[in-house]
Amino acid sequence: MLLLARKVGEKIAIDGGIFVTVVAIKGASVRLGVTAPAAVRVDRLEVHERCRGWRSRSPVLSGFSESKGDSSMQTAQPGDRVQVHYVKRLQNGSVASSRKRAPLEMTVGIDHPRLPGLGLALVGLAPGTSATVSVPSESAYGSSDPTRVHRWARTRFPNDQALPVGKWVRVLNRRGQPRLVRIVEVRGKTVVVDTNHRWAGQTMELEVQLIGIQVADAGAE
Numbered sequence: 001m002l003l004l005a006r007k008v009g010e011k012i013a014i015d016g017g018i019f020v021t022v023v024a025i026k027g028a029s030v031r032l033g034v035t036a037p038a039a040v041r042v043d044r045l046e047v048h049e050r051c052r053g054w055r056s057r058s059p060v061l062s063g064f065s066e067s068k069g070d071s072s073m074q075t076a077q078p079g080d081r082v083q084v085h086y087v088k089r090l091q092n093g094s095v096a097s098s099r100k101r102a103p104l105e106m107t108v109g110i111d112h113p114r115l116p117g118l119g120l121a122l123v124g125l126a127p128g129t130s131a132t133v134s135v136p137s138e139s140a141y142g143s144s145d146p147t148r149v150h151r152w153a154r155t156r157f158p159n160d161q162a163l164p165v166g167k168w169v170r171v172l173n174r175r176g177q178p179r180l181v182r183i184v185e186v187r188g189k190t191v192v193v194d195t196n197h198r199w200a201g202q203t204m205e206l207e208v209q210l211i212g213i214q215v216a217d218a219g220a221e
Contacts, residue, residue, distance in 0.1 A: 074126070074127075074213050075123075075124050075125060075126050075213075076108050076122045076123060076124065076125050076126075076210055076213055077108065077123060078108050078109040078120060078123060079107060079108060079109060080107070080108045080213055080214070081105060081106075081107055081108075081213075081214040082105070082106060082107075082108055082122065082210055082211070082212065082213050082214065083103035083104065083105055083210075083211040083212045083214075084098075084103055084104050084106060084115075084122070084208050084209060084210055084211055085097075085098045085099055085103055085104070085208070085209045085211060086098050086104065086114070086115055086206065086207065086208045086209070087099070087206075087207045088114075088115075088204055088205070088206055088207075089204065089205040089206075089207075090199055090202045090203075090204055091137075091202035091203045091204070092202060094199070098114075103211045103212070108120065108122045108123060109123070115206060115208065116135065116139060116140050116141065116204075117133060117135030117136075117139040117140050117204070117206065118133060118135075118206060118208060119133070121133045121208065122208065122210055125210045126210070127210050127211060127212050127213060128209070128210070128211075129209070129210055130207060130208060130209040130210070131207075131208050131210075132205065132206070132207045132208075133205070133206045133208070134203065134204075134205055134206075135203065135204045135205070135206055136203055137200070137201050137202055137203050137204075140199065140202065140203065140204040141197040141198075141199040141200050141201075141202070141204075142196070142197060142200050142201075143200065143201055144196050144200045144201035145196055145200070148194065148195045148196045149184060149192065149193070149194050149195070149196075150192070150193055150195060151190050151191070151192055151193075152190070152191050152192075152193055153189060153190065153191075154186075154188070154189045154190065154191055155189075156171060156191070157169070157171060157191065163183045163186050163191060164183060165183050165184065165185060165186065166182070166183065166184075167182070167183055168180045168181065168182050168183075168198055169181060169182075169183060179195075180198060181193040181194060181195050182194040182196075182198070
């Protein structure tokens with residue numbers, strides 16, 4: 001009889017080329033992912049019943065996620081370093097994509113500055129598969145904060161720099177680092193600027209495709 005060791009990432013083979021992977025553990029519940037060759041039909045109920053027969057220290061087995069393809073394919077787990085492509089769709093219709101650039105590297109379970117609110121959505125995914133997450137504004141780029149609208153002296157900007165109202169312009173902060181601000185109003189020697197993130201206050205749909213999972217060095221401890 002098979003023994004489930006109760007650890008995330010453990011993979012157990014059953015007949016028909018089907019593999020069951022421990023995706024997550026919460027208390028006495030274990031969430032499993034199933035991978036199988038494309039030609040193999042997976043009967044969730046049958047797999048669930050077989051899993052109940054394992055002599056596991058976690059007797060309660062929760063829902064399954066399925067992935068068709070190579071049964072030996074690794075799936076992403078918390079803490080894995082992975083490469084992804086992403087598409088961000090903002091509430092105002094703006095779209096940002098990494099498709100024309102090299103894949104972005106990140107750690108599963110740790111938000112990347114370009115992918116706020118992603119959380120653990122990649123857990124259980126195999127390379128080539130995608131996850132889509134709806135991210136509220138407070139978990140994305142924050143709510144729009146009226147206290148971040150300021151009056152600056154016109155001398156903060158180069159004399160020849162155009163300051164069109166409603167547009168985003170680049171300016172150096174007091175540490176000499178570039179940042180974007182939105183021009184709200186120009187009043188002679190005073191400029192009213194909005195220093196909120198340009199996407200603050202907007203909900204976001206985040207589509208992330210897992211490109212690859214980094215394999216740890218076999219000699220590393």
